[in-house]
Amino acid sequence: MPDRPELPAGRWTSRVQDAEGERLSLTRKVFTKLLGLFVLLLVFHTAVMEIVFQQFLHISPGGSLNRFGRDALLSGLIALVVAIPVAAWAAVRIMNRLEHVVTFAKRIADGDLSARLDQTSHDELSAMEAALNQTAERLGQSFAEIESRRQELAAMLDSMQEAVVAVTAEGQVRWSNAVMQRMAGTQIRVGRPLAHSVRDPDLLACVRGALEQGAVRSGRATTLAPGRYFDVSAAPLPAGGALAVLHDVTRIETAERSRRDFIANVSHELRTPLTSIQGYVETLMEDPAPNPETAREFLAIIQKSARRMNLLTEDLLALAGVESPDYKLARQPIRASALLEDATESLGGIVADSGMELERASAPDTHVLADPDAMNQVFGNLIENATKYGNSGGRIRLGAQLVDNHVEFFVQDFGPGIASEHLGRIFERFYRVDKARSRESGGTGLGLAIVKHIVQAHGGTVRAESDLGAGSTFFFTLPLASQLG
Numbered sequence: 001m002p003d004r005p006e007l008p009a010g011r012w013t014s015r016v017q018d019a020e021g022e023r024l025s026l027t028r029k030v031f032t033k034l035l036g037l038f039v040l041l042l043v044f045h046t047a048v049m050e051i052v053f054q055q056f057l058h059i060s061p062g063g064s065l066n067r068f069g070r071d072a073l074l075s076g077l078i079a080l081v082v083a084i085p086v087a088a089w090a091a092v093r094i095m096n097r098l099e100h101v102v103t104f105a106k107r108i109a110d111g112d113l114s115a116r117l118d119q120t121s122h123d124e125l126s127a128m129e130a131a132l133n134q135t136a137e138r139l140g141q142s143f144a145e146i147e148s149r150r151q152e153l154a155a156m157l158d159s160m161q162e163a164v165v166a167v168t169a170e171g172q173v174r175w176s177n178a179v180m181q182r183m184a185g186t187q188i189r190v191g192r193p194l195a196h197s198v199r200d201p202d203l204l205a206c207v208r209g210a211l212e213q214g215a216v217r218s219g220r221a222t223t224l225a226p227g228r229y230f231d232v233s234a235a236p237l238p239a240g241g242a243l244a245v246l247h248d249v250t251r252i253e254t255a256e257r258s259r260r261d262f263i264a265n266v267s268h269e270l271r272t273p274l275t276s277i278q279g280y281v282e283t284l285m286e287d288p289a290p291n292p293e294t295a296r297e298f299l300a301i302i303q304k305s306a307r308r309m310n311l312l313t314e315d316l317l318a319l320a321g322v323e324s325p326d327y328k329l330a331r332q333p334i335r336a337s338a339l340l341e342d343a344t345e346s347l348g349g350i351v352a353d354s355g356m357e358l359e360r361a362s363a364p365d366t367h368v369l370a371d372p373d374a375m376n377q378v379f380g381n382l383i384e385n386a387t388k389y390g391n392s393g394g395r396i397r398l399g400a401q402l403v404d405n406h407v408e409f410f411v412q413d414f415g416p417g418i419a420s421e422h423l424g425r426i427f428e429r430f431y432r433v434d435k436a437r438s439r440e441s442g443g444t445g446l447g448l449a450i451v452k453h454i455v456q457a458h459g460g461t462v463r464a465e466s467d468l469g470a471g472s473t474f475f476f477t478l479p480l481a482s483q484l485g
Contacts, residue, residue, distance in 0.1 A: 273305035361399025390415025
């Protein structure tokens with residue numbers, strides 16, 4: 001983007017032609033005026049000579065010739081004395097006004113389009129001054145309009161989500177928008193080589209290709225910012241140089257990687273029970289008279305594997321539902337204490353079957369906006385997780401407390417706990433702290449991921465805290481009903 005706007009060549013040509021015509025017209029007028037002044041001086045001189053000559057006729061012949069010479073010389077001197085000041089005055093006046101014109105032209109050339117000439121006379125020069133003032137005014141309007149459009153374009157580029165940078169034919173930074181400046185920091189500056197501002201080889205290769213080959217080049221920048229990916233498109237500019245546009249595709253790349261990982265994890269999770277089922281079925285089919293006890297044992301293993309596949313399918317459907325853009329919640333104002341009461345009543349049997357005790361701590365009567373069925377699923381997954389991995393602690397504790405503008409619920413177990421390096425990832429799909437133990441207990445690795453998505457759909461957050469040997473606590477928040485109207 002140019003620093004200063006330029007008028008189109010056609011408009012400049014038209015103005016130059018107009019100025020040349022006005023200059024020729026002005027020259028003719030000034031010449032005519034000076035010629036008239038000279039004629040006027042001649043007429044004045046002739047009139048003086050006429051007066052002297054008539055006086056000469058009335059003088060006696062004795063001293064007439066000498067006196068005539070003296071009078072002629074005197075009249076010439078008088079005419080000269082009168083002509084010189086008049087000519088000097090006219091020359092100084094014109095010179096001063098022309099100096100003002102030169103000063104005016106220099107100010108315009110320096111970019112001061114507010115410069116104007118004072119119009120104090122009504123002669124040919126004043127017409128030229130008026131024309132120059134009008135030209136300066138039109139130039140100012142044209143430059144103001146172009147500058148306004150330049151600022152609009154700059155604002156539009158700054159508001160883009162894409163990073164944009166323009167370079168000169170020598171590879172120096174000519175302009176960059178706000179996104180590119182935030183990304184590159186203080187390294188990117190106008191006039192500095194792009195290669196000294198960014199170090200990504202793919203971006204530099206695209207820009208270099210656009211400069212050298214004069215064609216659009218595209219690529220993928222992966223080292224420009226940590227953990228971010230950009231599609232790069234570099235195109236040559238008509239006036240020289242190149243323009244590079246960087247489109248952030250980090251979310252697309254992350255989603256694609258997540259999809260690949262998800263498919264691989266699902267395939268792996270299904271392969272284990274399917275292999276088990278297939279192996280035991282083939283064994284039973286190969287033995288025409290299997291031992292009843294052995295057959296019963298094999299069928300129990302097959303049933304367990306089938307149940308595991310069924311649970312995995314149900315969790316996959318549940319996760320797909322809560323991750324869908326069409327997932328809707330029937331939120332309503334409900335007391336936080338009532339949510340805990342419902343969870344205790346509906347899930348107490350699961351805890352009792354596992355041989356553990358369910359404790360309910362205090363909870364405020366503050367109203368939160370929540371979907372009771374979805375919250376029952378959240379408490380169910382957290383309590384089931386606690387029964388599987390914290391059963392050595394013998395009890396599970398539920399509670400809630402008011403924190404700022406939300407209510408924070410917690411599910412606490414007193415089992416072996418979770419190492420700190422796992423706490424940041426336990427809400428990921430298929431992530432397990434102890435894979436062997438998880439499969440033995442029948443876990444699918446999706447329960448906490450479902451909890452996270454349901455809570456986030458309510459506008460809340462989830463987190464976990466743990467001390468090895470002292471148990472783990474899972475927290476989630478729900479906004480107050482008054483906060484969301």
